[in-house]
Amino acid sequence: MSDKNKLIKVNNQVLKRTDNIISITNKIVNNQISVTKEDFEWWDNLEDFWKKIFNFYIEKVTLPPSPLDEFAFKTNVKKNGLNGYFNGKQLQDLGITDTPTKKELQEILSIKKIRITEFGINNISPLSRLKNIESIDLRQNSIVDIKPLKDLKKLKEIILLSNSVENIENLKELKNLVVLNLDENNIIDISPIKSLYKLEILGLYKNHFTSIKSIKNLPNLLELSLSYNKKIKDLNFLEELKNLKSLSLRDCNIKDITILKDLNKLENLDLGCNNIRDISVLSYLFHIKKVYLWRNQINDFSPLYKLQNLEKVSLGENNITEFIYDELIKNIPESKIYNRM
Incomplete structure (x- = not known):
């Protein structure tokens, strides 16, 4: 390859990277919030409660005097939100209603x-x-x-x-x-x-x-x-x-679950507190890890025996005899069997 062609190739690569940088810069600029006079009017019309909340979210708040509490604020609150640290009274006592600067309001609106x-x-x-x-x-x-x-x-x-x-x-x-x-x-x-x-x-x-x-x-x-x-x-x-992968139909007056046969990606299934008698369809759900069948009318639990990935079964308030329970233990030994909710 001639030096001229090499130069053209290098220049094209540089131009491509430059285009990418410009694209990223444009995205950043486009995502920035432009603060207007109407935004400050919006702020002025807010209830004190919401002013304290929004100031909280830009860490504009009266911190407790203890360094330990300050550490808790900076770690726990930022991660979990208001309920992670403040309750209503604490927000009332420690929250700030001060009007934000333009930069702070931009942060709030973002x-x-x-x-x-x-x-x-x-x-x-x-x-x-x-x-x-x-x-x-x-x-x-x-x-x-x-x-x-x-x-x-x-x-x-x-x-x-x-x-x-x-x-x-x-x-x-x-x-x-x-x-x-x-x-x-x-x-x-x-x-x-x-x-x-x-x-x-x-x-x-x-x-x-x-x-x-x-x-x-x-x-x-x-x-x-x-x-x-x-x-x-x-x-x-x-x-x-x-x-x-997860379906919860607890307490829905369900009798027939045949429709579940083709949901073969299910891993968690809650059918507790229904009127189900026949669970044969479950033998097709090979990925099931947890199944809740408590408070139904099930006599035959053998379809569970084929579920090699089963980790937890809840069976309470069915027609479970000591013999049935022993059979469950024998056939699904790797599962935790709960003979209750």
């Missing part, structure tokens, strides 16, 4: 993860300003209206376990969601989730919906919890969820 649990929150409208946020954990509050989340398009995780949410229509455009936990709410219609194709983890136990066919449109689901929903009539939607 928050990517927030966790505020057990604070009795019912109004989450201040969160609508956090356009870069990716993860929100608001479990165990008093939230009904989740409309403020509607335009937070970068969200990948929402945890609203144990609130009072009824309508989830405003979630349907959050296409980047991977984790959605709506356990223990008052949801009647779950159809808005049918467009959330990236979902991998979905929690819906203890709600009030009757139809769950919308879930069949979520082929990437790995974990699904539907426990304590006794109005579920049809499990046929499960046929489409071939990638499921």
Whole structure:
């Protein structure tokens, strides 16, 4: 190769690296939040509670005098969020409502993860300003209206376990969601989730919906919890969820589990507290590690004998005789067998 050709090749490589650097720089610039006058007006209109929370998340807080407490703050709080260190009274005592500088407000508006649990929150409208946020954990509050989340398009995780949410229509455009936990709410219609194709983890136990066919449109689901929903009539939607690794159907008035036959990637299965008699289908689920079958009407546990990966079995409150129990011990000796919940 001539020196001229070598030079051209080297220059092309340099140009390629330069293009990559420019691309990365552009991404950084594009992700930066430009603070406006409206942003400061938003801050001025916030309740003191939210000012203290946002200041907390940029470590603008009155630290306890003890060096040990300061260490706990810098390690535990930053990792676990407000519930990791503060309770409501501590936030009231140690929180700061000072107006942030432009740089601090930019940092607040750029928050990517927030966790505020057990604070009795019912109004989450201040969160609508956090356009870069990716993860929100608001479990165990008093939230009904989740409309403020509607335009937070970068969200990948929402945890609203144990609130009072009824309508989830405003979630349907959050296409980047991977984790959605709506356990223990008052949801009647779950159809808005049918467009959330990236979902991998979905929690819906203890709600009030009757139809769950919308879930069949979520082929990437790995974990699904539907426990304590006794109005579920049809499990046929499960046929489409071939990638499921964890499924919870505890206390759902289930009798027939034949539909599970082709879910051969399942590793964790909770069928406790139902009306199941026949578990022969489980013999096809070779990857099962943990299975919960307590409080059913099962007489024959032999299908479990074929499950070589089984680690834990819960069988309490079935028709288990001493003979059956001895057979279980003999045929699945590597498993921990719990003759109770």
